[in-house]
Every structure is written in structure tokens, then in C-alpha cells.
Amino acid sequence: MLVVAGIVGFPFIKTxxxxxxxxxxxxxxxxxxxxGFENFIYAFINPSFMGGxxxxxxxxxxxISLNILLGVLTAMLLNQKFFGRAFVRTLVILPWALPTVxxxxxxxxxxxxxxxxxxxxxxxxxxxxxxxxxLGSAGLSTMTMVVLADTWKNYPLVTILVLAGLQxxxxxxxxxxxxxxxxxxxxxxRITLPGVRPALLVALVLKTIDGLRVFDxxxxxxxxxxxxxxxxxxxYVYQEAFGFLRLGQASAFSVxxxxxxxxxxIFYIKFIRSEGISG
Amino acid sequence: xxxxxxxxxxxxxxxxxxxxxxxxxxxxxTSGQKEKQPVKLSAxxxxxxxxxxxDVRNMTAEFEKENPLIGISLEFVSYEALHDKIIAAAAxxxxxxxxxxxxxxxxxxxxxxxxxDITKEIPKSMIDKVFSGAWDTVLYKDRYYGIPWILDTxxxxxxxxxxxxxxxxxxxxxxxxxxxxxxxxxxxxxVKYPIIWxxxxxxNVFLNYVVLVAGFGGSFxxxxxxxxFNSGGGLKALQYMVQSLKDGVSNPAxxxxxxxxxxxxxxSEQAAFALNWTYMYNIANTDSSQSKVVGxxxxxxxxxxxxxxxxxxxxxxxxxxxxxxxxxxxEALKYIEYLTSSSVEAKYANLSLPMWKSYYEDPSxxxxxxxxxxxxxxxxxxxxxxxxxLAHYTQFSTIMQKxxxxxxxxxxxxxxxxxxxxxxxxxEKANK
Numbered sequence: 001m002l003v004v005a006g007i008v009g010f011p012f013i014k015t016x017x018x019x020x021x022x023x024x025x026x027x028x029x030x031x032x033x034x035x036g037f038e039n040f041i042y043a044f045i046n047p048s049f050m051g052g053x054x055x056x057x058x059x060x061x062x063x064i065s066l067n068i069l070l071g072v073l074t075a076m077l078l079n080q081k082f083f084g085r086a087f088v089r090t091l092v093i094l095p096w097a098l099p100t101v102x103x104x105x106x107x108x109x110x111x112x113x114x115x116x117x118x119x120x121x122x123x124x125x126x127x128x129x130x131x132x133x134x135l136g137s138a139g140l141s142t143m144t145m146v147v148l149a150d151t152w153k154n155y156p157l158v159t160i161l162v163l164a165g166l167q168x169x170x171x172x173x174x175x176x177x178x179x180x181x182x183x184x185x186x187x188x189x190r191i192t193l194p195g196v197r198p199a200l201l202v203a204l205v206l207k208t209i210d211g212l213r214v215f216d217x218x219x220x221x222x223x224x225x226x227x228x229x230x231x232x233x234x235x236y237v238y239q240e241a242f243g244f245l246r247l248g249q250a251s252a253f254s255v256x257x258x259x260x261x262x263x264x265x266i267f268y269i270k271f272i273r274s275e276g277i278s279g
Numbered sequence: 280x281x282x283x284x285x286x287x288x289x290x291x292x293x294x295x296x297x298x299x300x301x302x303x304x305x306x307x308x309t310s311g312q313k314e315k316q317p318v319k320l321s322a323x324x325x326x327x328x329x330x331x332x333x334d335v336r337n338m339t340a341e342f343e344k345e346n347p348l349i350g351i352s353l354e355f356v357s358y359e360a361l362h363d364k365i366i367a368a369a370a371x372x373x374x375x376x377x378x379x380x381x382x383x384x385x386x387x388x389x390x391x392x393x394x395x396d397i398t399k400e401i402p403k404s405m406i407d408k409v410f411s412g413a414w415d416t417v418l419y420k421d422r423y424y425g426i427p428w429i430l431d432t433x434x435x436x437x438x439x440x441x442x443x444x445x446x447x448x449x450x451x452x453x454x455x456x457x458x459x460x461x462x463x464x465x466x467x468x469x470v471k472y473p474i475i476w477x478x479x480x481x482x483n484v485f486l487n488y489v490v491l492v493a494g495f496g497g498s499f500x501x502x503x504x505x506x507x508f509n510s511g512g513g514l515k516a517l518q519y520m521v522q523s524l525k526d527g528v529s530n531p532a533x534x535x536x537x538x539x540x541x542x543x544x545x546x547s548e549q550a551a552f553a554l555n556w557t558y559m560y561n562i563a564n565t566d567s568s569q570s571k572v573v574g575x576x577x578x579x580x581x582x583x584x585x586x587x588x589x590x591x592x593x594x595x596x597x598x599x600x601x602x603x604x605x606x607x608x609x610e611a612l613k614y615i616e617y618l619t620s621s622s623v624e625a626k627y628a629n630l631s632l633p634m635w636k637s638y639y640e641d642p643s644x645x646x647x648x649x650x651x652x653x654x655x656x657x658x659x660x661x662x663x664x665x666x667x668x669l670a671h672y673t674q675f676s677t678i679m680q681k682x683x684x685x686x687x688x689x690x691x692x693x694x695x696x697x698x699x700x701x702x703x704x705x706x707e708k709a710n711k
Binding site for chain 1: 359362363366367369370391392393479480481530531532534535543544547549671673674677680681684685687688689690
């Protein structure tokens with residue numbers, strides 16, 4: 001308890017405290033000045049930061065959906081008996097073992113508008129006529145491409161969790177429902193999904209936290225561009241702290257980020273309790 | 280029990296005494312003379328453009344050979360991470376002894392107390408021997424916070440073969456010539472997008488914009504600090520950038536490109552023109568492992584509008600500074616004096632040109648095949664245009680980057696984008 005208070009509680013309370021000051025990052029340049037909730041007001045009236053909140057939520061929702069979808073499908077596939085299953089299971093996990101920086105550089109090359117593999121593939125398949133600038137388009141399309149790169153690396157975690165859940169379901173149940181004449185969809189909906197629900201909820205919580213605090217892949221792939229279309233809350237925290245040296249403002253942004261994560265987590269906990277799910 | 284207790288305290292005492300004797304800066308030799316102890320410095324550099332990582336490692340190894348009591352631990356990061364790395368180290372109250380600083384940071388680093396004022400250490404005789412633009416890298420309010428090291432500007436690189444194929448006899452003399460020649464090259468089907476820029480939302484896009492502001496004779500602020508960039512040369516510069524994309528002469532990939540991407544695109548025969556730093560010349564023109572255009576690269580000073588400005592040359596110099604937190608400033612000074620010396624700079628003049636005027640007066644010192652670059656450099660160094668020297672430069676640049684890209688993506692007109700940027704710059708200045 002003391003350790004948790006030391007490594008989580010103290011920094012958390014200190015961040016909340018700092019968010020109420022106009023505090024410089026480098027402490028010996030000037031003293032921190034009490035500003036109350038001014039940093040929070042600035043955050044909520046700042047269209048750039050609010051854009052960052054929107055980008056973060058978009059990234060999280062899309063990323064969670066894709067991770068869960070791909071994770072469940074892959075886990076179901078890997079739960080079947082086939083030749084070389086152990087090898088394929090190892091292969092699927094490989095992207096997850098890659099460092100984010102390697103993944104980001106890899107996908108920057110794949111998306112490169114001049115010599116990227118994606119353009120070459122899609123033009124050869126006659127899906128697109130001309131090479132596209134995948135990371136240079138306005139709106140949400142660039143963020144979508146970042147989510148795809150992130151999903152490729154991270155969905156194996158969901159696969160592993162769901163696969164573990166699938167292996168907990170007794171085979172006899174499947175045999176019994178087969179005898180009863182249940183079709184594939186009914187089996188999936190009434191047996192498989194409830195069986196893996198605890199694993200899915202763990203994956204959901206982890207992916208939500210990952211999504212809402214995303215920074216590294218965005219910083220490495222797009223540097224927040226084009227025209228700030230991929231800047232997330234964490235990006236603004238970083239920019240305020242290390243670019244503008246405004247620790248108070250950065251702390252306020254962090255507190256807002258943690259609050260959003262908190263809301264999602266409370267929702268999940270309530271959901272878990274109402275469903276009476278236990279891990 | 281008492282025996283154990285005594286033993287414990289005896290060991291503790293011995294450890295403390297040993298620790299004190301090792302912690303001391305000097306130690307008494309048997310002859311009673313004080314001997315200097317080895318000193319370890321840590322230095323932060325960047326790993327793109329200018330001197331290569333290997334060049335810096337070689338220079339440092341040579342320094343360590345000459346100064347066996349000084350060891351240097353080197354760290355390299357990309358330019359984009361350099362500023363934040365320095366800030367993070369300073370905020371922790373420890374970190375590097377020597378740091379590489381860009382020309383836009385002395386104001387910020389001096390006011391934040393990150394850099395040591397070394398004005399007294401710089402001999403007056405040295406100041407006149409170095410190009411004045413280089414000194415801007417380390418100068419803030421008439422105080423010197425380091426020694427300049429890299430004297431650089433963005434040049435116009437062109438593919439001689441492509442120009443020849445297009446029937447163009449001479450490289451562009453004005454910015455309008457550049458656009459016209461690019462259209463000819465495009466229309467003749469020689470290359471789809473003749474110009475590649477570095478317009479990623481980072482310092483890159485702002486820097487390329489500053490080159491064009493200089494070229495169109497624009498300014499950023501008046502004497503009272505009011506924005507001027509949303510009219511005159513500042514507006515013309517952004518209109519030029521947007522128009523070149525609309526005309527299809529600038530590669531849309533420019534919007535996510537940095538200097539190294541420009542080098543790759545130009546070096547793979549996918550562009551006829553590129554604005555880039557000194558280092559591109561030797562790599563693109565001589566290194567066949569990185570370039571398909573070896574022997575075809577021409578270099579000129581970036582042209583201006585040809586009316587008020589003939590040469591548009593942005594100051595992209597960098598210097599070496601000593602941090603306030605350094606515990607060995609004398610040794611750190613010795614190290615940066617070595618790296619910035621005329622002999623070392625002349626020896627490693629392949630990817631970065633020396634800041635010393637004497638180097639340009641003696642062609643016998645120039646590496647083979649470097650003459651076109653040095654000719655362009657001499658013309659450019661005389662006209663270096665500085666980005667605004669602001670204590671809150673990073674905030675200013677960040678705002679500009681966002682609105683420049685909004686205009687380039689056609690989300691806003693150039694005028695609206697620059698007006699919005701000017702408004703936000705004024706608001707930010709008032710806010711914090």
C-alpha cells in the first residue's frame with residue numbers, strides 16, 4: 001500500500017497540485033504562480049487542445065474496435081486444430097514484440113507516397129489509379145492510417161488474452177450444442193462470447209487506457225501533422241511541458257486526460273459488476 | 280556482539296575514507312605534487328544533416344588522444360528531438376556538459392538559465408575571423424552562450440541532366456524562374472513532381488517558409504513586436520507554396536518530408552529541385568550507395584524574387600554550448616574549442632562548411648569537387664536571414680507550423696491562415 005502511494009499517489013496528487021499553478025518546467029528560472037483553475041479554463045476554450053481531445057477519442061474508439069475484432073477472429077482461428085498451429089501462433093505474436101519506434105518507421109516506409117509498398121500494391125491491384133499521400137491528408141484519414149499501423153502491432157495482445165479465454169471453455173459444451181443442432185452464429189453468441197467475456201473486458205480496459213494516452217506512434221509517424229490533425233492529448237502534454245516549458249499547463253492537460261480515462265474505467269467496472277462477471 | 284558491532288563500524292569508516300579519497304578532484308602523488316584526475320564529459324549532438332555521427336566520433340577520438348585525461352561520452356538524437364532532450368536534461372538538474380544548439384534557441388536557453396555565459400572566454404580576435412551569421416547561433420543580448428560550429432543555410436539543388444533534357448540552359452535566378460522551370464520539366468514528363476520540399480509539421484515547414492519570406496523581402500515583426508508576416512513578403516511566400524502545390528510542381532509528399540526525405544527523393548531521380556542543407560551536396564553528388572544522381576547535382580544559392588532580393592538565405596547555423604549544470608566547464612570549453620577550431624573544421628569539410636573566413640580565401644584547402652558548393656556558400660553567407668530571435672520561439676514556431684499546413688492542405692486561404700496565426704501569436708504573448 002505504501003509502495004502504491006509512493007509511486008502512484010504522490011505523483012498524481014503533485015500533478016493535480018501543479019495544475020493549479022503557472023509553473024515553469026525548469027524550477028530555478030522563476031517561481032510558480034498560483035492561478036487556480038485558469039489552466040483548465042485555457043484548456044477548454046483552446047480549440048487546438050479540444051481538437052486533441054477529439055483526435056484521442058477517435059483514435060481510442062477505432063483502435064479498440066479493430067483490436068477486438070481482429071483479436072477475436074485470430075484467436076478463434078488459432079484455437080482450431082491445424083498443422084503448424086504452434087508456428088502460426090508464434091508468428092502472430094511477433095508484431096507485438098516489435099518496439100513502437102520500429103513499427104512507426106516500418107509503416108512510414110509502407111505509407112511513403114513516393115516509394116511506399118502500399119501505393120505499389122494498391123495500384124498493381126488496380127484499386128487506386130494514382131499514388132496517394134497516406135499521411136498527408138486533411139481530416140481524420142491520416143489518423144485512421146496511424147490507427148491501422150498501431151493495430152497491426154498491438155492486436156496480438158487481444159489475441160493472446162482471448163485465446164486463453166477460449167481454452168477455458170470445456171469442449172463438451174460445444175459437443176452438446178452441436179448435438180442440439182445449434183448453428184455457428186448461435187454457438188458463437190451463446191457459448192463462445194460469454195466464455196471469453198472476462199478476457200475481452202481485460203483487453204478492453206487495457207486497450208482503452210493505451211488508446212487514451214497514445215503518444216509515441218503519433219510523434220514518430222506524423223509529428224502531430226498534417227495541420228495538427230493527429231495531435232492527441234498526450235502530444236499536447238508533451239508539447240506544453242518540453243516545448244513551451246509550461247509545467248502547470250501540461251499538468252492540467254494531464255489531469256483532463258486521466259479524468260477521461262477514469263470515466264471509461266468506472267463505466268467498465270460498473271458494467272462488470274452489473275453483469276456479475278468475474279475474472 | 281560488541282566485536283561484530285566494532286567490525287561493522289570499522290568497515291564503514293574504511294569505506295567512507297576510501298570514498299572521500301576517490302571523490303577528490305586531485306590526489307597527492309608520492310612526490311607530493313597534485314595530479315589531475317580523469318574527467319568524463321557528456322555531449323549531445325544530432326544525427327542528421329551537417330557533420331555525420333562518424334565525423335563527430337572521429338573528431339572526439341582525436342581530441343581524447345590529445346587530452347588523455349578528458350573522456351567524452353557522446354549521444355546522438357534526431358534534430359526534431361534535440362530541443363526537448365536538452366530541456367528534459369535541464370529540468371532534471373543534471374545531464375550534459377556540452378550541447379549542440381540551433382540558431383533559434385540562444386534566447387530561450389539563456390533566459391531559462393540552461394547555458395553558461397562564456398563571453399569572457401572568447402578572444403576578440405576570433406570574432407572577426409568567423410562569419411557574423413555564425414555568431415548569431417550563440418549570441419543573446421550581446422552575451423555569448425557558446426561557440427558557433429556549423430555554418431549552414433539552405434541551397435537550391437538541381438538535377439543538371441533533367442534541366443538539360445528540358446532544354447533549360449541555366450538554373451533559376453528567381454523564385455518565379457524556379458516555378459516556371461519546374462512547369463517545363465513537368466510538362467515534358469521528365470518527372471511528375473519537379474520540386475521536393477521539407478514541409479512536415481515541425482521546424483521544417485516553418486524553415487522553408489522563412490526562406491521564401493526572405494526571398495520575397497518580408498519581415499516577421501515590427502519594432503514593437505507586432506506581426507508583419509500576414510502581409511507583404513510573408514503572404515507572398517505562403518501564396519507561392521500553395522500555388523506550387525496546386526500547379527502540381529511541388530511533390531505533395533513534401534507535407535510529411537524532412538531533410539533526409541528530400542535527399543532520398545532527389546537522390547532517386549524523383550525531383551529536379553530541392554532546397555536542402557550543405558550535407559546533401561556530397562551525399563547526392565558523390566555517394567552512389569545513397570544516390571542515383573551522382574555527378575548530376577548542381578547547387579546555387581536559393582534565389583529571391585529578383586526584384587528586391589537576389590539571394591534568399593536562411594541562417595541554419597548551429598553552435599556548441601556549455602550547460603550551467605556542467606561540473607567541468609573548463610574541460611568542456613577545451614573540447615568545444617577543439618571541435619570549432621579552423622583546422623578541425625577544414626579537415627571535416629565534406630558535409631559541413633567551416634565558419635572561418637580564411638577557409639574561403641584559400642582554394643587549396645577545399646576538397647575536390649567542392650567548388651560549386653563553396654561558391655554558393657560564399658554568396659549565401661553574406662546574406663543570412665535570421666528567424667525571429669524570441670525567448671518563446673518554440674511556441675511561435677508551433678503556431679506558424681499549424682497554420683502553414685492548414686493553407687497547404689487548402690483548409691484555409693494563405694491570407695486567412697496567416698491572419699489566424701498572427702492573432703494566435705499575439706494572444707499567446709498576452710496569455711503567458
